[in-house]
Amino acid sequence: MSPQPQAAVGAPLTRVDGRLKVTGQAKYAADLPDARTTSRGGTPIIDGVVHAVVVDSTIARGRITGIDTRAADALPGVLGVISHLDRPALAYRDNPGAWLDPFVGERLHVFQDDRVRFFGQPVAVVVARTLEAAQHAADLVKVSYDAEQPVTDMTASGVPENDPLPQQNYTRGDPEEALASAEVRVEGTYRLVRNHHNAMEPHATVARWDGAKLTVWDKTQWVLGARDELAAVFGIPPEDVRVLSPFVGGAFGNALRTWPHTTIAALAARQIRRPVKLVLTREQLYYGVGYRPAYEYGLRLGSTRSGRVTAADHRIRAETSRYENYAEGAMVPGQMLYATPHVRQAYRTVPLDVNTPTFMRGPGYSTAAFAIESAMDELAHELGIDPVELRLRNEPQEDPSNGLPFSTRRLRECLRTGARAFGWRRRDPRPRSRRDGDWLIGMGMAGGVYDTLRMRSEARVRLDAEGTALVQASTSDMGPGTYTSMTQLAADALGLTMRTVRFELGDSTFPAAPPHGGSQTMAGVGSAVQDGCDKLRRQAIELAVQDQRSPLYGADADSVVVRGGRMHVSGNPSRGETYRQLLARNGRTHLETRGTFTPSADDRYSMYAYSAVFAEVAVDRRLGLVRMRRMLGVYDVGRIINPKLADSQALGAMVGGIGQALLEHTVTDHRDGRIVNANLADYLVPVNADVPDLKAVYLDGEDRHADPIGVKGLGEIVKVGVAPAIANAVFNATGRRVRDLPITSETLL
Template sequence: MSPQPQSAVGAPLSRVDGRLKVTGKATYAAEHDIEGVVHAVIVDSAIGRGRITGIDTRAALAQPGVIKVISHLNAPKLAYRGNPDTYDPPGNKQLRVFQDDKVLFRGQPVAVVVATTLEVAQHAAELVKVRYNAEQSSTDMASAPAGEPVTYARGDADNAFASAAVQVDATYQQARAHHNAMEPHATIARWDGDKLTLWDKTQWPIGMQKDVAAQFGIPIDSVRIIAPFVGGSFGNAMRAWPHIATTALAARETGRPVKLVLSRRQLYFGVGYRPSYEYRVRLGSDRRGRVSAMVQHLKAETSSYENFTEGVLHAGQMVYKAPHVRQDYRTVPLDVNTPVWMRGPGFATAAFALESAMDELAHELGIDPIELRRRNEPEEDPSSQLPFSTRRLRECYTVGAREFGWHRRNPRPRSTRDGDWLIGTGMAVGTYDVLRSGAQARVRLNADGTALIQSATSDMGPGTYTSQSQVAADALGLTMRNVTFQLGDSTMPVAPPHGGSQTMINVGSAVQDGCDKVRLQAIKLAVEDKDSPLYGADADDIVVRAGRLHRSNDPARGETYRQLLARNNRTHLEVLGSWTPGEARHSMYTYGAIFAEVAVDARLGLVRVRRMLGVFDAGRIISPKLADSQALGGMVGGIGAALLEHTATDHRDGRIVNADLANYLVPVNADIPELRGIFLDGGQDLEADPIGVKGLGEIVYIGVAPAIANAVFNATGRRVRELPITVEAMI
């Protein structure tokens, strides 16, 4: 079959939704204009653990415009039956709003006020008086018992470590971090009889639909989720958090459409966060730097009512070829709300510990950090014995070292200065899983030569509208302006969560399948139509370019989609595209090498990142412009993790003391230096999926923090094993 011309995929195109966003015409969750909407405000628990002994709502209800105050005292019982297809399976102990008098963490919803205006609802919420029987809460992972471990082992790691010629034994800590996206979580709920519509900030319309249906005990098709735009998320919009059930319940109890928007403060306990970690690494090697043993002990916080875990063990099993590995991973139940995934989930956490430990080993051995990693590069996945689909880390090292100027690095710590600034360089490796679960996409080719593609995926910022349109345009042989991609509606064909770098892999493959099928339908129609210039031609020899079908070696012989469909009295051609991955025969990951240069004020301990480079093996790049944006954003986020982001909790009562953007620090323009991302050419991975992509939203973040930490050591000679790296740690 003649290959389709490729003009959209690989081109540095601007976002198709860019004008909507910069002109304010993109409609986010709280901005939908729903007739008759009223407003809800949550009353948060003021204690960290205990029971509610009374709720006085008289003053609140006396306010003009207050419609209702709902709490466990007057709320109906909900089903909360769970759903096996989501992250809230049957038997899960997710927080059940207003179902009993228990308080499980500070900030838990204990009541909700519904009023005609937001201002009245906010004022009335302050007038609700809640009495408690408080108990001592436990929020400090260092002083709480851990649960049973999840373990992994190969070989005899303990004996191999004990007999190793060179040993590194270090414990690394990472503070809790919050997502802090620009758009706060918001929900509008409206009941039409027994049908519920939710306009919500979600990364997974299908999962949200199933979760809410299970919570209320109603059929799945009685719930519709609408989320055409998401103003950033980074992972915490993939679950049905308590405010969503609260909004739907308030709408049902009042008989009015209800809007609820979490305040910036409430985002710190109303939705999830990256949990704090303690990660001990023991590395053993010979004098030449060949790692023989890796022993890893992990502890992470979770809530007392749910056991949240993530894929934090995978990287330690397969990044390096150590024959002897042992891991144990324990969660520590605390009186906090449940954590959730955050950009680079699991792998970013592991990278800080593992890549810092490898840097420590390189220093101990006097071996260049890149060379040490080269010496421990596996030929196949040591955890599964499967061959790698692609693994081009060696090329990432070579390109990165050349472009960054690694040869100019002085390996002796505290040896390079620029006035009062100590200068250092460091590097680290990142890797992330390729998540394949399948998806569907509806493709409709209209008689006017335009196409509409739909899938119930999401777009929290990476550019799903644009990248899927690029795939569709080339597969159909249309220009981008004649392709419309729609998403964010649970009535559309099913799609997996928009997280974990899996959207391009799964939805993109379904879009490709659907568009290929529609194009082939049109070609079949043409070659069998006696009135077509292509009648009798070999279907395998037909391509489509700019909406015109023609023979690949005879462009003059052909016709347009519009002409073909009009002559055959067809209003459209339509098909449901799908992709389901087969059994994995290869180990599939994305890879990256991050290089950083920092300057540390010798007197004040201030750390500034001067420049950064990331080189990535991320498969086929559909949109270079979007990929570059992802790389820059990932590095910015990594700078925040390394130097700024830290949630501070008062362990006396569980209060988060910096629950705002004035005191929870995130990177701003003044913190960001020269950043550059390079994606290796020719790296399509057809073992992973039909379009050869591997996802890149996570890999551009993973490895940034340890690269900065390793550069700080090179600059100062001080090894900081706790994130973020603060001024206090440097003095």
């Protein structure tokens, strides 16, 4: 078969939805309703929307003894106050379709009883004709409690741990004996505080009932997950729920789950019999949705004097809520990143009076990387071996955790390419050896790994008589540029230009797609789009070569390619015709097909993406202030569909890693469970002045074992390894080994 020309894939194209976003025409959930806007799926304009404001608990544990709504009810414009006292019974059926569900237990049942499980738990909702009236009325609702002393500090003595799940213990070899006989040992406990996502767009929901059918406009990374959860909560068929989310203004994982506010909006709309709009405040984002949990990660490494790591003992503790047990993939890197024959891991969750944690960019892997890559740096310093060389000496030939060959593993190339490009040879291994005036200069590096996740996906492809194409899938776009990358794939596969292809997403009535997280969208949805477009192109070519009136009649279908909407014989451009001509002559209004992708159930390869991150910092020797000077990331992520979009992901993750390493820190008052810095003035995130020269390099290649289009996923791996690279650079600059994040000036003074 003649290869189809590639014009769009691999090009650094600008986002197709960029103009909509910078001109304010892209409508997010909180922007609705809008008189100029309907959903792309044809849902009518939302009329008569009223506003809801959640009343949050002011204790972290106890019972509600009373709710006084008299002042709120008397306020003009107030339509109602809903709480558990109204007994709005909800089905809360099991939701077996939850994605790789790490949430063991039972999700919060809103307004179903008088129990308070965490500070900020929704205890009531006020609905009013205007937002201002709803806000005022919410302040007037008086809630009384029988409070109990909460436990919110996982480091407090005597705090019990959950019983381990079967997958939370792992052993190979004899790690205790190997550690005892190791020529060199390093040991440390690494602590990471809770981080919150703090995306620019707050969580928001607009809910409307039409009889027994529910339509929800929501900020979500998974419209099908939101559909199924709402159906389970309200006890209605999934086909009676439609979820729309055409634009997401950042999420980083916390929109992968349907949180209580979405249920509250739908419940209020049903009770009030009006469409309801509910937008969480910035403060409520610290309680109403999940977060990256705090960790305590103890690690012991044993090694030969030549730098062969022989043993590793990982002791991991992470916070979770009492009503659910959230556990993430923090154990995988310790099992397979390096060739360590003797490994033991124990992962324990600590149940607290807090709301449930959730996925945050690089979940589990970025946490583990901080401990593992910091410990590897400590070992390199102890041995007097260059940190890059130490990692090269411990490269496995196959996956140590299961013996499978790697589909691709180019970490060695990432390390060498990064060291060369960053000028690593100029690094002085002696701490405090480089200065620039009052600044101590240091360089550090870290490796990283992330799972190549793939799930079944579908896409609908339609070629219209005008020669334009429409491609649809129920995926999301929270920032990586899904609209653009899918358009690129479709344009090349169909032989069309970018401007003649439209990709639509964010509608639960579209073909099924997996969650928009875990770096799986390009692999799954992209492969389904490729499959559907290949099928449709083939369908058009077959129609032409069998049409006696076509210039392509009798041609070998495998020899026909399409460029610019025109089919022609490869090597003979003069023999051909356009899609438009073909469809018009045959009286066709359109051609349509569906693409699918199903990953093999019999995986014979270990599939991961890899990174090597290099950082240079300056530390004020008097004040302990850390300033980033430059950073480089080198990635083995398979085929790059759009280098400009890839850079957006990689550089953004580096900025996030700077925040994790140096700034971000959720502070809880353990007396009552209140988060005291629940705002963007006190919860510090990097700004322009904090961000240095950043650069990303992608190894040329592809992984056809992973999926038909050869990608491995990019959005998560680019966060893994950033924080330890910075911490290791701080050690090189100062000689102070900081094992707690964030690294503050107080820890360096």
